[in-house]
Amino acid sequence: MAVKAAAHLYLHKLPDTYSAEKQLIKSLPRMARASADPQPSQAFLDHLEETQGQVARIDEVVELLNLKLKRIKCAAMEDLVEEGKDLIDEIEKGPVLDVALIGAAQKVEHDEIASYTTLTTLTTKLRYTAAVPLLQASLAEERATDERLGKLGQAAAIKDAAAAGKARWHRTSSRICGESSYSAGGVAGTRSPDALGGFHDPATSPYWSRGIVHRRRIGHGRLRRIGGGGLD
Template identity: 55%
Template sequence: MASETLKDLFIHSLSDVYSAEKQLTKALPKMARAATNANLKAIFESHLEETRGQILRIDQVVESCGIKLMRIKCAAMEGLVEESQELVDEIEKGAVLDAGLIGAAQKVEHYEIATYGTLAALAKKLGEKDAMKLLLETLEEEKAADLKLTKLADEEVTEEAAAA
């Protein structure tokens, strides 16, 4: 379906991020298993729970807007997940892989930050205040996850990787 109106674009973008979040619920446990740094494992496990909550929040957005999601697959997330799997396949377990996994996770977070920021702006323009609040809540979670990853990279993982 072609996006002809702002609402069409909103529905398409929301459907896309729903797919992205679903894909992430499958990727995060794999990333957690591949990580050797205990704090990185914990971040992945914690973000998995947040991601499940974000999916429920998308369901709330759908309900509050009275819309139906499209059945599409997010190609961007598919590529980002594939990149992280390539790291796991190509780099020996340890600090260097952990550093790579942080980078891969931050690519995901930045994609989600851009997506939820856009969705919140679209919801605002469409007069969907409840949806906008829900989307902004998710946006803040994604920003917080990105900051946690940056802090971990700065304080622990890159030092460990440099020493490896």
């Protein structure tokens, strides 16, 4: 159907939003289970309940206006849901994943805020007066959820994620380099094997940086020097 008028756009946008909400209902429980922090997990579950109510409101709008909607799959929500799945698959459960899921959920909220804003505007312009409060209620819920998620993202979860990242960096560097304590010339530090099997001191090696030998393989396994004469 070619969209040539506001009424036509409305008949496209309403089922598109309905599809988005239906997809989100399937996605939110998975996000709640994947979250290690009970606060974002509860936020996802709370919004699941709200989303079910939003689907019911769209059903009510359709009944009030005596509309017949075509079945549409919201491509934007499909991509956002897939992004959430990828995050869960690629990041282990913990504070880093929690922060990533909060960000993904906010992207969903921004999309839904835009959808309900458009629907509310069209409903008003088309003088579908009885339906306006229903869509305004859903829009208010989406904005409140976005604000709640934003506050969670700025709270302890960020600090926990940063701490987890730093701890992992140290564990990884120790594992890669096989660090061991040493004392030479009265200076305590670490010594670790380089890519060629020798040991290099932090104070004397031009390509030693914080216990990590930086590697970047070029071509068929050749090693090149990088920044500041570093061995790669």
